Amino acid sequence: MRADWPLVVDAHCHLGAFRNFHIPDNDIDGMVHVMDLLGIDVAVVAAHAGIYADYRFGNDQVMAAAARHPGRVLGYCCINPNYSSEVAGELERCFADPAFRGIKLHPELHGDYPLDGPAYRPVWEYAAEHRVPVLSHSYFAGDPLGVFAALADEYPTVPLLLGHAGLDYGLDRVVGVVAERRNIHLDLTGPLSWDGVVEYLVGELGPDRLIFGSDMPFMNAPLQLGGCVYARVDHAAKERILGANAAALFGIEPGDRRDAALAEVGESGAPA
Amino acid sequence: MRYLDCNTFIGRPSGHRPYLTRAVTAAGLVAEMDRVGVHDAAVYHALAHEYAPQVGNELLLRELAEAPDGVRDRLRPVGVVLPPHTGEMPEPEPLVAGLLGAGVRMARIFPSSVMAGHRFSLAPWCSGELLSALERVRMPLAVDFTLFRRGEPPWREIHDLAENHPGLPVILMDVQGRNNRTLYPLLKRFGNLHIQSAGFNVHGGLEDLCRRFGAHRVVFGSGYPLRSMGGALLQLQRADLPAADRELIASGTLTRLLADVGTAGRAKEKEAIGNAS
Numbered sequence: 001m002r003a004d005w006p007l008v009v010d011a012h013c014h015l016g017a018f019r020n021f022h023i024p025d026n027d028i029d030g031m032v033h034v035m036d037l038l039g040i041d042v043a044v045v046a047a048h049a050g051i052y053a054d055y056r057f058g059n060d061q062v063m064a065a066a067a068r069h070p071g072r073v074l075g076y077c078c079i080n081p082n083y084s085s086e087v088a089g090e091l092e093r094c095f096a097d098p099a100f101r102g103i104k105l106h107p108e109l110h111g112d113y114p115l116d117g118p119a120y121r122p123v124w125e126y127a128a129e130h131r132v133p134v135l136s137h138s139y140f141a142g143d144p145l146g147v148f149a150a151l152a153d154e155y156p157t158v159p160l161l162l163g164h165a166g167l168d169y170g171l172d173r174v175v176g177v178v179a180e181r182r183n184i185h186l187d188l189t190g191p192l193s194w195d196g197v198v199e200y201l202v203g204e205l206g207p208d209r210l211i212f213g214s215d216m217p218f219m220n221a222p223l224q225l226g227g228c229v230y231a232r233v234d235h236a237a238k239e240r241i242l243g244a245n246a247a248a249l250f251g252i253e254p255g256d257r258r259d260a261a262l263a264e265v266g267e268s269g270a271p272a
Numbered sequence: 273m274r275y276l277d278c279n280t281f282i283g284r285p286s287g288h289r290p291y292l293t294r295a296v297t298a299a300g301l302v303a304e305m306d307r308v309g310v311h312d313a314a315v316y317h318a319l320a321h322e323y324a325p326q327v328g329n330e331l332l333l334r335e336l337a338e339a340p341d342g343v344r345d346r347l348r349p350v351g352v353v354l355p356p357h358t359g360e361m362p363e364p365e366p367l368v369a370g371l372l373g374a375g376v377r378m379a380r381i382f383p384s385s386v387m388a389g390h391r392f393s394l395a396p397w398c399s400g401e402l403l404s405a406l407e408r409v410r411m412p413l414a415v416d417f418t419l420f421r422r423g424e425p426p427w428r429e430i431h432d433l434a435e436n437h438p439g440l441p442v443i444l445m446d447v448q449g450r451n452n453r454t455l456y457p458l459l460k461r462f463g464n465l466h467i468q469s470a471g472f473n474v475h476g477g478l479e480d481l482c483r484r485f486g487a488h489r490v491v492f493g494s495g496y497p498l499r500s501m502g503g504a505l506l507q508l509q510r511a512d513l514p515a516a517d518r519e520l521i522a523s524g525t526l527t528r529l530l531a532d533v534g535t536a537g538r539a540k541e542k543e544a545i546g547n548a549s
Contacts, residue, residue: 021450024480034476037510171290193473195500196292217475219449222507223500230308230502 005039007243009252010221011161012135012189012213013043015061019052026217028065032072034216038225041243042252043073043216046104046135050078059094066099074250076104076135081119082111088122095130101250102133102161108142115143116151124151127158133249135161135187140168145177152181159183159249161211164190171197175204182209185249188241189213192227198241199232207237211246273515275310275505276348276523278378278414279445279468279493282335283318283328296497298339302346308501310494312346312523314378314414320352321382325390326361328352333374348530350414351376355392355402364405372409377533379406380414380445383429388418394429396436403433407440412529414468416445427454434462441529442466443491449473452480459485468493469521470504478511478521487517491526 016026025033028045035043045065050058055078062075077094079087094100103123107113113120115136127134138148145166152160165186166174178184188210191197201210212228214221228241246252282301287293296304298315305313317335320328329351336344351371354361361367371379382390383399392398406413415433417425425447434442443466447455452474459465459481469478469492478490494504508521 022452022456024474024476026475030476033512037512038506167290171292191290193470193499193503194290194292195497196294197290200290200292220473220475220477220507222510223470223473223503226503226506227500229506230500 005239005242007042007247007252008038008040008225009212009243009246009250010035010040010043010214010216011211011246011250012163012187013045013216014051014218015045015047015065016049016058018048018218023217028068028073031217032069034221035072038222040214040221040225041072042246044076044102044246044250045073046076046078046106048218050076051104051106051137052109053080055080055083055090059090063097063099066097073099074102074252075100076102078104078106079123080110081107081113081117084119087119088126091122091126095132101252102135103127105134105136108137108139112142115147124155124158128155131157131159133159133161133185135163137163138166138168139164145169145173148184149177149181152178152184156183159185161185161187161249163187165197165201167191171200175201178209179205185209185211185245187211187213188228189215189224190219192224194227197231198228198237202231202233202237202241207233207240208245210241211249212242273519274523275312275492275508276526277305277310277313277494277496277501277504278443278491278526279471280313280315280496280501281318281321282315282332283322285318285498286322294497298335298347299343301497302343304496304501305346308505310501310505312348314348314350314526316350316352316380320380321388324360325352325354329376333376348378349374349376350378350380353379353381353402353406354390355399357398364402367402368405368409368411371411372534377530378412378414380416382416382418384417384419386418394426394433396432399433400436403437403440407437409534410439410441410529411533412441412443412526414443414445419446419448421448422450423448424451424454427458430458430465431462434458434465438462438464440464443468443493444471445493446471446495449477456484459489465489466491466525469508470494470499476512478507479513482513482517482521487513487520488525490521492522 045062047058047061066073077100079090107115214224282296282298284295317328317332356363383392383394385391445468467490469490494501
C-alpha cells in the first residue's frame with residue numbers, strides 16, 4: 001500500500017558548519033540532497049551561525065539558501081540578545097524577505113541569556129504583532145518550563161514552538177503545562193529518536209500541535225523522520241505532524257512532491 | 273535486504289527520560305521487528321546491564337529457550353561480561369568457553385564509571401585477559417559507554433583496546449554525533465573498529481564514513497526498545513549508498529563476524545597440535 005504524505009515540512013533545520021564538531025556536506029545543497037532522499041518538501045532553516053556567531057552572517061546565509069532553492073527552503077530570523085540595540089532592526093531586515101517565516105531563539109548559545117529577559121522583549125512584541133512563530137531551544141540547564149508557560153500566557157497570539165518538546169523537563173511534565181495553552185506547539189526534534197514519544201504525545205495532546213523537525217544538519221534527519229513515520233499512530237495523525245501543522249504555522253501551501261521516496265513506505269510504517 | 277539489528281535488549285529496565293519505559297519480552301521484540309521489517313536481532317538482557325551480568329545472561333538464555341519457535345530463532349543472545357578480578361564472573365577462558373557452549377557468539381561491555389555503567393577500566397592490567405580471551409575466538413564485542421547525547425567516548429581507552437587486540441572485532445555503540453574529529457583517525461588506524469549505525473547521529477554520516485573507510489565498518493543497530501527501530505531502518509534504507517554497501521551494513525558484516533567466531537581459536541589449536549606433533 002502506498003502512503004500519501006501530501007507535504008513534509010522539516011520545521012527545525014540549521015545550516016552550515018558548527019564549531020563543536022564536524023558535519024559533512026553541511027551547505028544547503030547537501031541538505032537539499034538529503035531532503036530529496038527522504039521526501040522532505042520544505043525545510044525551515046536557522047543557520048548555525050545565526051544561533052551562535054554571528055547572527056547577521058547566519059541570516060545572510062539563510063537568505064542566500066532560500067534564493068538558491070525557492071520553495072524548498074524557508075528561514076528563521078535569528079537574533080542575538082547580547083546585541084540588544086540591533087534586535088529590532090534585524091527583525092525588520094529579515095522579514096522584508098518573504099522567505100523568513102519564523103524567529104529562532106537559542107538562549108544557550110548566546111550565553112544562556114534568559115528567554116524572558118529584556119533584550120528578547122522586542123522579539124515577543126514583534127511576534128505578537130505579526131503573529132510570527134517563535135521557536136526556542138530548550139535544554140536541561142536552560143530556562144525552566146515555567147518560563148515558556150509564562151511567555152505563552154503573556155503573548156497568547158504568538159505561536160510558541162517549544163524546542164525539542166521540552167524533552168529534558170520530562171514529557172509528562174510538559175504535557176501538564178502545555179495541555180491548556182493552545183499557543184504552545186511541540187517541536188519533536190530530538191525526542192523522535194526515542195521509541196514511543198509520538199504515541200505518548202498524540203495520546204495525551206492529540207496530533208494538532210506536534211511538529212516534525214530533524215535538526216538537520218546538526219543531527220541525522222532520517223533517524224528523526226523514521227521515529228514519526230514508523231510511530232504506532234494513524235495515518236491522519238502522521239500527516240498532521242509531518243507537514244499539515246507546520247504548513248498552517250508557517251503559511252506553506254502544499255505543492256507537488258519533490259521526491260517519491262516516502263511514498264514507498266506503507267501506512268504502518270513497514271516497507272511496502 | 274536482510275536486516276540484523278546488533279543493538280536490542282529485553283527485560284524491564286529502570287527507565288529514564290523521556291519516561292516512556294516499558295518491559296519488553298522476546299516475543300514483543302520480535303513483534304516490533306516484524307512490524308518494522310527487521311529479520312534478526314542480537315539481544316542482551318536489561319538485568320545483565322542494570323543488575324548483574326551473570327544473572328541477566330542466565331535469564332536471557334532461559335527466556336530465549338522458553339520462547340516459541342519463530343521467536344527464539346530470530347534472536348541471537350549477547351553475553352554481558354566483566355573482568356574476573358572480583359569473582360563476579362568466571363576467569364576469561366572458562367567464561368568464553370561457557371558463552372560459546374551456550375550458543376552466545378557476541379559479547380557486550382559497559383565499562384563507564386557513570387551510574388549506568390559497570391565501572392571498570394579497559395586498561396590491560398584490568399581487562400587485558402578478558403579481551404584477549406574474546407580476541408582468541410574473535411567474538412564481536414559491543415562496547416557501550418552509555419554516553420549522554422553530548423558525551424565523548426574515552427578515546428585513550430578505545431585506542432589501547434583496538435591497538436592491543438587487533439583480532440578482536442569491536443563495535444562502538446552509540447558513539448553519538450559529535451565525535452568525528454577524534455573518531456576518524458581511530459577508524460583509519462584500526463581496522464577492527466566498527467560503528468553501530470543509529471548510534472552514529474551525523475548528517476550524511478553513513479555516506480561520509482563509508483566513503484572514507486568502507487561500508488564494512490558500519491553495523492546496523494537501533495537501540496530498541498529505548499530508541500526507534502524504524503528510525504534506524506530509515507537511516508539505512510535512505511542512505512545514498514550502493515545496494516551492496518547497504519547490504520553489508522544491514523547484516524553482511526555482522527553475519528560474517530558471527531560466523532567467524534571460534535574459527536581463529538580452532539585454527540590456532542590445529543597449528544599448535546601440528547607444531548607439537
